[in-house]
Amino acid sequence: MFPVRRGDPALAHPLPAQDAVGMIIDRGGAWAVVGAGPHGLSALKNLLQVGLDADGYERATDLGGNWNFHAENSRVYESTHLISTKPFTQFPDFPMPDSYPDYPSHWQVHRYFRSYAEHFGLLDHLSFNTEVVAVAPADGDRWNVTVRDRDSGVETTRQYAGVVIANGHNWWPKIPQYPGQDTFTGELKHSADYKSAEVVRGKRVLVVGAGNTGCDVAVESAQNARETFHSTRRGYYYNPKYALGRPSDQTADLLLALRLPLGLRRVMFKSVLRLTVGDFEKFGLRKPDHEFFETHPIVNQQLVYYVGHGDIQPRPDIARFEGSTVHFDDGTSAEIDVVVFCTGYLAHFPFLDDTYLNMVGDHPVLARQIFTPSSPTLAVSGLIQPDSGQWTIAHWQGMLVATYAALLAQDPRAARRFYDAMVRETDVRFTGGAEYKDSSRHYYEIAHQEYLRAIERDLQRLESMSGALVSAR
């Protein structure tokens, strides 16, 4: 009955039987890249740029990943605009056009990725409508990658020197279970199925969760639904997109540039929130149960406004469902037509045996959130959730993996030294000194500047190991 698209039809696909002689195409020193979202594009571009050969595979018919609105794996909805502004969000070697606003729309973002791919000549190296169904180890740290043409169903296996997995971690829905949920007579939806306000128009709506999706959906519901309830299991800081005339993320970067300590930055952010938005509790919102920077930032200027209008009615956690009624922890209840679970997404790698990703509990733990202790030729890009924009980091992750891959081809022993030192740091996290709240959505949370500093040190180490680069001064 559950209307959620469970993502990947190719789940647990068995390795196709390969004829021992010559069925596997040897791609020599080439690397494979799984996915053509921003992380896959950056990996592909940087591998090519360091002089390696690389093939990118994308299951959708176009690139852009999450930002390719019509694709199965896209989780943006019609009204999505970035929550982070251009300067840190964009690729540093391919800025977004000056004609774009501070917070571009998902359509603009998609056009941007297309021009990136065209500019760097990536289209010739990408196969669309081609799903990676198996990534399996081969002799000598090599990988057999099996792909399926989604039209013909024909499968092909090619062998690569290495693989970059960039399949995204924001598409596989995480769905909570509450008592009586099965008896609920209304509609149960996950934000994965929320593409526009049509889902809520004219209805009595309960939005669950206050990540950026939950807040956007609650606001859109306030504008379109008959009634909107918003259930959260804790209180949050709702950051405005603009405070004191400046985009909030740019102010955050300014304070970091000035090297202000965490404690001081917390005081400043909370004071600005207090001065510009006010006391959340007076709006009837819950008091945050945590310090600033301990949950992934919400950037939403409109939610508080609609709470003030009474168009969003804040509620605590759900206690139970009963027919068309939802009971909340505070003893109140509401009649609901549709529930939209905006409870986030989980990472999911259906084409790979999990053991290669150093699973701790239910999620991978990787060095720099990229390198796995199980293989020197397998890298994951995009398994991050920065407290800021993402594609500056996508660029540097791609650079790091590509520079490493180039060293591996050129001087395997030096590369091995780098890798061995790297995976000794598998436990290191980049939290900027904050203690993230225990929640699956913080598995991959990073403090963006601290993380980039580490990547920069890695790159310097790699560059000092490889003699082939021309360096000025």
Next chain:
Amino acid sequence: MTSRRKSSTVMRMWDWSVPPVSTHREVLSIVPEGWIDQPRASRKPPILFIHGLAHGAWCWAERWMPAAAELGFPVYAVSLRGHGDSGGRKRLGRTLMRHYVHDVMQTITEIPQQPVIVGHSMGAIIAQLVADRYQPRGLALLTPAPIQGAAYTLPRLIQRRPAAAAKVLVGGTLPLGPEQLFCNLDETTAAMYVDRLGRESPWAQYELMLPHRIGPVRCPVLVVGTPDDRVVDERAVTETARAYGVDPVWLPGIGHDLMLDGGWEKPLSVVLDWIDERC
């Protein structure tokens, strides 16, 4: 392998927190007919020209752009903010080198594939700062402003052109006349070009005094100088070439503005031949 690195290529804090405001940008271009339809791998690469101090995109449009386009190269030239017909003249007093880099990066994203970047004089410094974050197809540095910082040239400037030196020190634009820029032009033409020169940002000029640390740069580099240059001395050229481990190409008999001076065909063919061979 040198390891005295510039502060950071990764952590561009000021770009993230105080990004340049956008301005109207003049981009001149000629794309040869049919170029876009040729296979990417075999067609001539685009060339992006970056002008020097107080110049504008016009200086490339006079001679080099049509000539290179004639030979099949798509050519582009941008006027940095406050220069040529670009906007931002009123803000020139608050303009930094990184704003110029922004203007060039914006222009690059409008070009269908990675261009060879050709920078002249101050434009050569900007080209290097661009190559520090973006991998062009090639990097040609023509009569480049000194990578080691122009401060060392000040005593000589004070001695030879005290008024000009004083002007620069208080933030005025370095005065450039026909005698500095050209060797082989008739008076009228030279005067016409000098007339088109504009003002320079005092801050960009000050930044030119400081050393620039750039790299690693992963593309072919060409450095061209002329012994008859009366703006950029031989030391600037040799230091720049040394920084990239290449030998400079010396072209005697032409002035600093080698894209405008009589005999402009020679340096252009050096650049184009290098592109054909190396890029």
